[in-house]
Amino acid sequence: MATVDQGAEAFSNAQNLWWLRIRTRIMMERYDDAQYILNQAISKFYNSARFTAEQAYLYFHADKIDLGERTMENYIRAHPDDREYRQYMAYNLIELSNYCYRYDTAAEMQLIIAQADYSKCLELVRLANQIFQDDFTRQSFEDVQCYGELRSDKESVMITKIYTTISIMAAVIGIFLFSDGSSFAMIPFLVSGIFFVFRYIVKKKSNLPVWQINRDYYRGYKETGEGWLYALATSPFDLVISWLRGQ
Secondary structure (H helix, E strand, O other): OHHHHHHHHHOOOOHHHHHHHHHHHHHOOOHHHHHHHHHHHHHHOOOOHHHHHHHHHHHHHOOOHHHHHHHHHHHHHHOOOOHHHHHHHHHHHHHHHHHHOEEEOOOOEEEOOOHHHHHHHHHHHHHHHHHOOOHHHHHHHHHHHHOOOEEOOHHHHHHHHHHHHHHHHHHHHHHHHHHOOOOOOHHHHHHHHHHHHHHHHHHHHOOEEHHHHHHHHHHOOOOOOOHHHHHHHHHHHHHHHHHHHHO
8 A cells, every 4th residue: 555655646646546545445444544535636636537436435335325325416416417427436336236245265256145235236236327327337237136036946946846746647646546446546646736735835935036045055054934834845855865865
């Protein structure tokens, strides 16, 4: 940081160095220092969209969300044609949304794993697209929306396929027994019906947003929050798996 400060003093008109001085302190949460230098930059580089946008960024980063939004909205209201400011601010908001991700070393990718993080990230990127749109902001919004899509995890998909197979096979056996006039025909029909209902429960209860599937993967266990009904539906599968692991 001292090197950047020295560089800014040596090249006093280098906006990039001034911006880097401010942004470094914001990242280190040294907000008072950052504000002091930002005030100097705003005075020195009068009407600079970059440093004006940095003021709102500082508020957002310091978790002063309302103040950040008011600062941004007031400037846009007073300068509706300042497209450069809109772009800087939109990119700042998307950069802030990156704090909602966690890096998974095994998958080597960034993941959203919490409802609060997803909601905050979506709101920031949506706000960015409201004030400025280009390919980058639109793609960022689409990327975040994917985390809200409902999907089933691999285990639930496997369970529903197994239950579907069992239900169909039991129904076929029941039909053959019924055609032969067997008094046991109702047993496979009953089994078929039970596994059909279980399949429906598992499919419905395990249809989760992507961020929740990521959360379960990240912490190593699944949480459906559906209580005894889901546990009952998955109990045949769990019993078989437990038996196989015991062999």
